[in-house]
Amino acid sequence: MLADSTPDVGRVEIRNLERRFGTGADRITALGPIDLDIAPGEFLVLVGASGSGKSTLLRQVAGFDSPTKGTVAIDGGAPHAGRTAGVVFQQPRLFPWRTVRGNVELALGYAGVARSQRHAKADELLARVGLEGTAKRRVWEISGGQQQRVAIARALAVETPVLLMDEPFAALDALTRERLQDDIRLVSATTGRTTIFVTHSAEEAAFLGTRIVVLSKRPGQVVADIASPLARDAKPEHVRDSLEFSALRQEISTAVKSAAQ
Numbered sequence: 001m002l003a004d005s006t007p008d009v010g011r012v013e014i015r016n017l018e019r020r021f022g023t024g025a026d027r028i029t030a031l032g033p034i035d036l037d038i039a040p041g042e043f044l045v046l047v048g049a050s051g052s053g054k055s056t057l058l059r060q061v062a063g064f065d066s067p068t069k070g071t072v073a074i075d076g077g078a079p080h081a082g083r084t085a086g087v088v089f090q091q092p093r094l095f096p097w098r099t100v101r102g103n104v105e106l107a108l109g110y111a112g113v114a115r116s117q118r119h120a121k122a123d124e125l126l127a128r129v130g131l132e133g134t135a136k137r138r139v140w141e142i143s144g145g146q147q148q149r150v151a152i153a154r155a156l157a158v159e160t161p162v163l164l165m166d167e168p169f170a171a172l173d174a175l176t177r178e179r180l181q182d183d184i185r186l187v188s189a190t191t192g193r194t195t196i197f198v199t200h201s202a203e204e205a206a207f208l209g210t211r212i213v214v215l216s217k218r219p220g221q222v223v224a225d226i227a228s229p230l231a232r233d234a235k236p237e238h239v240r241d242s243l244e245f246s247a248l249r250q251e252i253s254t255a256v257k258s259a260a261q
């Protein structure tokens with residue numbers, strides 16, 4: 001299944017971006033200079049050694065933090081936290097005393113959806129991430145994998161042009177992680193939302209990305225930019241079994257190892 005329509009929003013332009021932290025002798029350059037053009041609908045996976053600045057770059061695009069030098073533009077404008085990008089973190093960060101549906105309804109409220117439409121819209125989003133039948137349960141009653149699905153539904157609720165995911169599956173067991181990868185691949189192909197996804201896993205990067213960008217060790221700079229040859233609408237099991245997938249995973253893994261030296 002391909003995107004519902006060709007997306008025309010969600011262009012991310014990163015120009016000459018640098019981020020330094022600290023002052024005086026303790027000053028470090030964490031990131032940059034970085035130039036990246038991300039087209040609407042691309043699923044860009046960022047990989048690189050620990051400390052290469054992946055989360056720092058994501059935070060600039062989210063609008064949570066500002067570059068020391070250079071610019072980030074989303075559809076030509078400055079990033080605005082919560083308005084231009086939805087964010088999913090490693091921990092789901094839900095409201096535990098609310099129901100599953102209540103968490104999604106809250107995000108819909110922030111997004112300006114009328115109260116009368118929130119219930120149905122929340123259920124539609126929960127179905128999209130495979131959570132039919134859990135709407136009335138409290139967050140603490142469901143598993144970690146299900147909680148992360150709620151966090152994804154919540155991020156999808158706010159119809160931002162960009163979706164940012166910072167190691168969202170890292171804390172999950174292997175089977176749950178694989179299921180969520182299958183689902184997010186399909187969700188992203190159908191919504192066509194520009195996505196930037198951070199991971200440490202070459203396998204996850206190869207499976208999810210339409211494009212994989214490898215950062216060097218500090219200061220993080222782009223050392224490899226790989227276009228995936230895998231078909232977006234291929235069945236997950238066919239992707240995982242394919243020779244192209246193995247070759248891509250190997251290429252990413254080699255690039256990450258050499259970038260870390």
Ligand SMILES: Nc1ncnc2c1ncn2[C@@H]1O[C@H](COP(=O)(O)OP(=O)(O)OP(=O)(O)O)[C@@H](O)[C@H]1O
Pocket residue numbers: 021022030048049050051052053054055056057218
């Ligand atoms: N607020 C901050 N103050 C000082 N240094 C920071 C700050 N945020 C990040 N850094 C430093 O910037 C560098 C990049 O950090 P960042 O968390 O972006 O890397 P990362 O690639 O996401 O790492 P990991 O894979 O371990 O999550 C690190 O050296 C980190 O210590």
